[in-house]
Amino acid sequence: MRLRCFFPLAAEDQGRALSALRWPFRDDALLGDLKHGLRVQALDAREISSADERWFLRRVRPYRTDDDTVQGMVVTFMDITSRKRTEVALRESEEHLRRITDALPVLISYVDRDGCYRFNNARYRDWFGIDPSAVQGRRVSEVIGETAFAEIQPLMERALSGETAHFESWLTTEAAGGARCVSAQYIPDTDQRGLTRGFFALVTDVTERRKAEEGLERLRQDNQRNLDELQALLDAAPIGIFFARDPGCQDMMMNQAGAALLRVPPDANPSKSGSHAEELAFRVFHAGHELPPEELPMQQAAALGRTIGGMELDIHFPDGAQLSLLTHAAPLFDDTGQVRGSVGAFVDVSEQKRLEARLRQQTRDLEAINQRKDEFLAMLGHELRNPLTPIRSAVYLLGTNPSPGVDLAWAGEMIDRQVTHLERMVDDLLDVARVRCGTLSLACEEHPLQGLLRECVEAIAPQARKSTWHSPALCRRNRCGSSVTVSVWFRCLPTCSTMRRVTPPSMDRSI
Template sequence: MSQFDVSSARENREPDRNPSEALASAPVGVDYAALVQAIEDYAIFLLDASGRVVSWNVGAHKLHGYTEQEIVGQHFSCFYAAEAVAHGWPAYELQQASLTGRFEDEGWRVRKDGSTFWSNVVITAIRNQAGIVTGFAKITRDLTAQRDYVEALRQSEERFRLLVDSVKDCAIFMLDPQGYVMSWNAGAVRINGYTREEIIGRHFSAFYPPEDAAAGKPARELAIARQIGHVEDEGLRVRKSGETFWANVVITAVHDESNRLRGFAKVTRDLTERRQREELERSGIRMREFIATLAHELRNPLAPLRNAISVMQLEIELSPTLVRSRDLIDRQVTHLTRLVDDLLDVGRIMSEKVELRLAAVDLAELVTRAIEAVRPFTDAQEQRVVQHVPVEPVSIRGDMIRLVQVLQNLLHNASKFSPPGSRIDITGRIDYSMAVVEVRDSGCGIPVRSLDKIFDLFAQEKSGQSRGESGLGIGLTLCKSLVEMHGGSIFANSEGPGCGSTFTLSLPLASPSASEAADAGTGAATPETAPLRVLLVDDNHDSADSLAMLLELKGHDVRIAYEGREALQIAPSFMPELAVIDIAMPKMDGYATLAALRKLPGVADTMFVAMTGFGHAGDREQTRAAGFHAHLVKPVEMALFDALLAQAIANRGGGGSSS
């Protein structure tokens, strides 16, 4: 009888014999049985010809969870999931092992507690001397950990592949050690123009201009990358279409675990647009320098021309022809002078050399001056300019000369592009704490597509205007620049050609002056006039210290916090009546500091003032929305600060009214 003739052993009066005892009596002896029993990492057991368990080792107990007493005599299908049993998989495994002598499989198996594990199973058929299958030897290994690792690695590689393939802004691909393309992502298709099928297997020198390829540049770059690990270059590369583009290229050598070169990773970025922007910036600098020089040079001959016209105007016995000629020259010199002035101002603004003389500007006076300045043009066209300004005074913070220049430009444009005898309206009002001025005409209008472009330097809208109506295209650029320098904004609106145009500009209102504060009986505090408790919160030590020194000289009690958290420690005991808070502070900015201070006891009557270097309308609206009572723009004029101090004194005990 064979040592594994299990069925014969069961038939020959040993049906209840322990399988280990059967193994012990086998020719291989006790050592073999002990060896099998001692193995813990593998489940090694025997099945009879029908698939029932007849032996069970320690590894099987550990892996499957059954004791020998629990499992011997049970059918091995209990190790399979219900779905596999329903599909007859256990019987199929035994059938295949019977036919071929051996069957190997990987799949999910079930433990006694119902948990599953991924296993490798080898089933070997056992035959007697007559060649009849009498049972099966079954070895099972738990490969769950290995499978999880392989699956994680596969998913990682898949995620990396998807990541690389989905990148469209960079060409990312692999080269073999000789420089032939092995992979190709979506960015490479977009940048280089080749599809994957067209480029895989081709040498990467196809991306270089012919002269670079002939000079051996591709080979040199691979040699450098092979030697030092990577190489970076910027230069021209060639698309499939033959078009060249400016590229940044990084080639990195890729080695395996044994430091054998596997190939090269190549990343290419298209920098054509960036290079063009840089070139435009350089051209812009040269253009600004040229404009400034040109404008200055043009003004030299204008002075004697103007003087000559003045001399001619003193002559009283000129013929009508000479008078008409003189007046024509006068008008053209005036027009040329205005163009040169605008050109010079554009050059100054682009070179950041314009300085505004800011003061309180009365809106009505501003509009009147602009209308008078443009009257020669409107009178020549028999046009009427109608102003609509509030009866009560409206004070703008600005440079009167520059603001007149802005409105004069807008009115001149309205006159130039409106028919003779037409009406131009200029309207002023206060809207959202800003002075708003509108210039409306009924002229040729502006196509909607051009509304965003007309403020660009040298931009002109040609449709609907004759050659004689054109200009340099700098007037509106100048208006926009000057308005923005005032912290305002300007935009155009038109329903289209023939529908007229409206230009709307917004300018900041002037803050209360020291004289207005004095009229209200709230002059600067002195030691005898109830000093304020003032908390200064500013991370700029020099700014905070100097302002504190000034306020203390005026008799006020001042505390300094160089950051927001320090202010939170000072405020509860100091109970400030005025808190001046810098917005742009590290760690805890002005908005967070304000929010935290408002939660403290004793600050209900505090007047909170934002202090910042930003003074646009949006910045003021943001601080107002955050709960600040006032907005100061650095450097702060002392007259304005005195007015705020006076207001804080007036509000003492009143909860800090908003201004």
């Protein structure tokens, strides 16, 4: 009845050939299976489908009588549509799952307790150059090589013992073309009784990531080394270097030299624009007046966006000490070209300014010494000319009066005295130390004033011959150099002799 409900079978259809019936099954092999069953007298089964997409398990077996004679074939149909649909859904699910696992950038596999692959996704083709289906049933050591297997074997044993294992390291596999850095996780597969049937392996190739991390680590080390070198350079620099971390220059940092210049701790904020500016004891002056924070070099560089250089600042401390600084400041820009702060270099020029003042004083002293030297040379040149006149007079007398009445001894003594005077002045000229110090001392000796006046008269005898005057006997002594006294009287007597010519006869002719 069920069969009749499935497809119509009229009474007249009995005895007709199967090929003459309107058969609802897609079963072209039925006649062949019947003939084969009659020949071999064995059971034959086949899954067939109907026109309405139903599935049946069709069996063909011999029909035997009581005397075991085969009189025909019995065909049975069992509806397996639900099971078949389940199998189809399962296969579709498996295909879908495989497509998902093949699309993942992860090597996914299932390994049984014997260490053999039972499932592999398409990444095995990319890694090892073999089809995933060819890997199934093969041992892990055969696929990845003995070297790499020796490294992961302890982890596989942990996974097969029911413990999740994870590792990340470099593995050298001949089939994979060399060393790879992999991150792997082995997840055990346990049944309801807690027995481990195998494990799932999720392996990710992190070679590029590891290389990038190693490159970043090298870059970090290089940057750290550069920072250390820069910090050492800043600490060793003999000038103060300051950095402003914001456009308003409210947050600043400095090197050790800068902290020493301003007498603040190295970790303090030295900004006069900051919130703790009132705690800074120093004051900043320029050209005699105190500067407000916005006019300081670093603040101006950040505000104007250009370099401020060559500005001299005077730092005043509460104890009265002062410091002169030559400043240079430049702005700092971010990636967008906006000012993000500034940097300043401050050089202590206090000692330089003191040296410049000393140099100016020394210059003035040298100019004064040079002036005194010129005055001395002018005086010495004048004094050198004075003894020449008596000598010239004595030579004149010796040359013009060769008579026996000429006192040759007197002339010789006068020439000797004047030559001695010349020698003494030449010695003074050669005494460089006395010229530098401007201390030209006079040798003081006691001489009768009458003798000195006589020398003066002798010196100007040629000019005074036309005058008749005499000097009285003077006993007072003079305590200055005879040459200087003679020089003084040498300047006075010609005037006296000239005045004598116009002096009335009633006046005394004596000096």
